[in-house]
Amino acid sequence: MKAYSKSQLRQTSIRFSDYSFMKEEGTFRAVMDYKGWGNGYLTGYFTFDDGRKISASAFQDHNYLGLTDIPMDAAVELTFKKAKTKDSIYLRRVTLLDEHPAA
Numbered sequence: 001m002k003a004y005s006k007s008q009l010r011q012t013s014i015r016f017s018d019y020s021f022m023k024e025e026g027t028f029r030a031v032m033d034y035k036g037w038g039n040g041y042l043t044g045y046f047t048f049d050d051g052r053k054i055s056a057s058a059f060q061d062h063n064y065l066g067l068t069d070i071p072m073d074a075a076v077e078l079t080f081k082k083a084k085t086k087d088s089i090y091l092r093r094v095t096l097l098d099e100h101p102a103a
Contacts, residue, residue, distance in 0.1 A: 002035075002068065003035040003036055003037055003042060003067075003068070004034065004035065004036040004037070005036070005037055006036065006037060006038065008036070009034075009036040012034075014033075014034055014045070016045075016055070018053045019045050019053045019054060019055040020052075020053065020054060020055070021054070021055065021056070021089070022054050022056060022080045022089045022091070023089060024080070024089065025080055025081050025082055025089060026079070026080060027077060027078065027079045027080075027093075028048050028049070028077070028078050028080070029048065029049045029075065029076070029077055029078075029097070030046035030047060030048045030049065030054070030075075030076055030077075030078055031046065031047050031073060031074065031075055031076070032044050032045070032046055032067075032070060032071075032072055032073065032074050032076055033045045033046060033047055033053075033072065033073075034072055035067055035070075035072060038057065040059060040060050041057045041058065041059045041060070041064075042057065042058050042064045042067050042068060043055055043056065043057045043058075044056055044057075044058070044067050044091075044094075046076070046078065054078075056078065056080070056090075056091035057091070058091055058094070065091060065092075065093065065094045066094050066096075067094055069096075070094065070096050074096055074097075075096075075097040076094055076095060076096055076097055077093075077094070077095040077097055078091060078093070078094055079091070079092050079093035079094075079095075080092065
């Protein structure tokens with residue numbers, strides 16, 4: 001499955017409350033647990049190497065940062081940066097590391 005639709009996400013048993021927004025800048029390794037479509041954006045749900053669960057969205061005007069082509073369960077490197085005009089932290093780069101990480 002490429003990504004869940006909004007209606008498919010509502011029907012899953014995914015505990016979205018386990019995922020929070022990123023609060024620090026930096027580059028981190030993670031596994032993409034799920035991804036789902038919104039209105040003009042794609043949200044990825046990731047488990048970081050340190051166990052944190054983070055959700056982050058990418059938008060159409062940035063070609064969804066390549067999230068559309070990355071399979072769920074893939075190992076990725078995520079780069080987060082602070083916005084220039086706000087205090088918010090945004091996902092800025094996604095790099096596929098390994099499509100089938102070791103269990």
